[in-house]
Amino acid sequence: MSPAPNTGEGGEGDRLPDLAPLMGMASGLWVSQTLSAAEEIGLFTFLSEEGGSSLAALTRGLGVPERPAEVLVTACVALGLLRWEDDRVVNTDLSEHYLVRGRDYYMGDYVRMLREFVYPGWMRIADAVRSDRPVRDESAPGKGIFAKENRPEFFWKGLRPLSSLTARALAEEVDLTSTASLLDVGGGGGAFAVELCRRNPGLSVTVYDLPHVCEHTREFLLSTDLRERVRVHPGDFFAEELPSGHDAILLSMILHDWDETTGRKLLDTCFQALPPDGLVVVSELLVDDDRSGPLDAALMSMNMLVGTPGRNYTTGEYRSWLTDAGFVGTEVVPFHGPGANGAVLARKP
Template sequence: MDSQSAPLPAAPDALMQLTTGLWASQTLAAAEQLGLFTFLSARHGATVAEVATGTGIEERPAEILLTACAALGLLGRDGARFVNTPVAETYLVRGGQYYFGEYVRMLTEYVYPGWMRVIDAIRANAPARVTSKEQQGIFEAGTRPKIFWDGLYPLSALTARELAGAIDLRGTTSLLDVGGGNAAFAVELCRHFPGLRATVFDLPFVCEHTAEKIDEMGLSERIGVHGGDFFADPELPGGHDAILLSMILHDWDEPRNAELLAKCFRALPAGGLLVISELLVDDEKTGPLDAALMSMNMLVGTWGRNYTVAEYSDWLRKAGFEQISTVRFGAPGANGAVLARKP
C-alpha cells in the first residue's frame, strides 16, 4: 500500500477548528459592532430584510451574518425570524448587567492587533504590542485606553461572583483590591459579603474611572479608591485584613511578582489573608486550555505569563506566608484561587 492510499491517522477536524477560529471571533465582533443582538432583542426577532433595513446593510451580508451567528449558537429561528439565544440575550444586548460587547470591542481594537504579530513576540521574547522594554509602559495613561478597563468589567464581574462563592470572607472587614481596575471584584464581593468594605488600589488615572463606576453601582459608602503605583510606591496602603490580587500577577515576571508579594506581606496584619485569583496552569504544564492561551496572550502583550499553583506556593512561602491552600471554580477570568495567611 503506497502512502497516498494508506489511512490517515486522524481527521483534521480539530485543525480546521483552530485555523478558522479567527473567522468565528470576527463574526461575533462584526455582529456586535452592528448592534445586531440589541436590535433583535428590542424587536423580539426579525427577518433578514428587517435586519438589513434596521442595521443599514444589504440583504446579502445580512443573510450571511445571521446564518453564521445561528451556526455559532448565538441566534435561533422562529419561523422566518431570527431570535437571540439565551447566551446572546444575556451577554450581548447593550445595557445588560453583564454586557460583553465592550469586552469584544476591546479585544478587536486593542488585543487582536498584537496577536497578528504573535511570532514577533515569540522570537523576541518581548511584547508585540509595545516597543519599549519598560514594563510599566504598558500601563501608563494612554497606552491602555478606557475601552480596556471598561471591556474587562463583565469578565471580572462574572469571575468575582464565582470567587465570592468559593471563598469565605465572612470574618473579613476590609479588603484591599490591588490593581482593582473598575472595581468589579470589589463590587461583587461587597454585594456577597454585607460586612465587607473595600479599597481599590490602582493607578490614579484608572481610579478616576473607578470612582464613577462605584458611584454608579451605589456602593460609594463601602468602596473607596486609593491612587498609586504598586511598584513605584514603597508600600501598599495598610489597614486591611485581606488583600486581593486578581488577574494581576500574570502581567509580570517572577522577580516583579516576588516584589509585589513581599509588599502584600508587609501590608497585612498578623492573620491577614492574601487571595490570588488567576487562570492557574497545571503543575505539569500541559493545560488547561484557557490558562495556556491566556499565557500566550500575556506573551503578546506583557512580560508575564500564567503560573502554576506550585510556583505561587513557592513565592508565597519565600515571602513569609503560611497556610497556603487552593480553591477551584470555573469562571471566565479564573479557574481557582490560591489563599495564604500571614502568621
C-alpha cells in the first residue's frame, strides 16, 4: 500500500490552532447537566440549610452513594458553584443567591425548565436547521406553541426569575418615571410588571397575555405587595385589539418568538393602541447589525430555531420595523441583563 500523500498539514513542524475552544463547545452539555443534576437532588439547598457539610454527611443527608457524591461535588467546585472550607464543602455566593430553594431569585425552576422542556428539542437541532421548522415535541400539536397544553406550569415559573433580573437591569437604564400606565404585552408571569413598579412608584402596569397565562400571573401577584398597581387583562394579541389607555407598551422577549411578518403586525397593533407621544419599548437580546454576535443573542436565536418560527433580530431590523409602523425618534438603550442586552425605544407622533 502506498503512503498517503503529504498535504502539508499536521506535520511535526506545523503549528495547529489551540483545540481548547472547540473542546469547550463540544462538551458544553457536561456543564449544563452537572448543574442540572446538582440542583435536581437538592445539593445547594441542603448545603445552605446545613451551613456546609462534610462529604460523608452530605452522602447521608442527600441519600446518594459516595462515589457520585464526590464526583459531583468536585465538578461543582471546579465550576465555581461550591468551595471547600477545610474538610467541609459550602455554597459560593452564586449558588447561595440563585440555587437555594425559596430565595427571591431562585433559578432552579429555570434549570428544570431547560432540562425538561428546552433541551429535548436541542438534541434535534440539525433537523431544525434542515427543515426550518420547530422540532420541540408538543403535547397538543396544532394548537400553537403557547397553548396551555404545550407550555407546562413550570415553564412560566422557570422564566420568572430570569424576567425579574432582566427587568431590574432595564429599569436602571430606561427612564419610566414620567410613565403613569404601561401595558406589558405577553407579560407572562408578571415578573417584569412587579419589578418595574417597585422601581417606579408612580407606575401602574397591565399584564396582557393568554387567559391560562393570566391565571399564573394572578397567583403570583397574590404573593406581592403590588396587587393594587398590577392587574391582568386576558386576551390574544393576534386576534383582537390591545387595550387602550396606556402611556407605554412593553414587548419584552416577545418579538423573537415570531417571524418578521408577524412581528411587524404586532408593532402595528401596538401603534394603534397607543395615544400620541405614547412609548413603545422592545427589550431583547439584540443581534449586532453585522451579525457577528454577541454570543448570548446568537445562541438565543438558535433556541428560537428549535422551538419557534422566530429568531433574534438586529437593532437595524427593529429600527426599520418601528419606522414602517409609524413610530418616530427611535433610540437604542444598551444594558446588561440575563434575558436582554438592550431596549429599542420609539414614540407614536
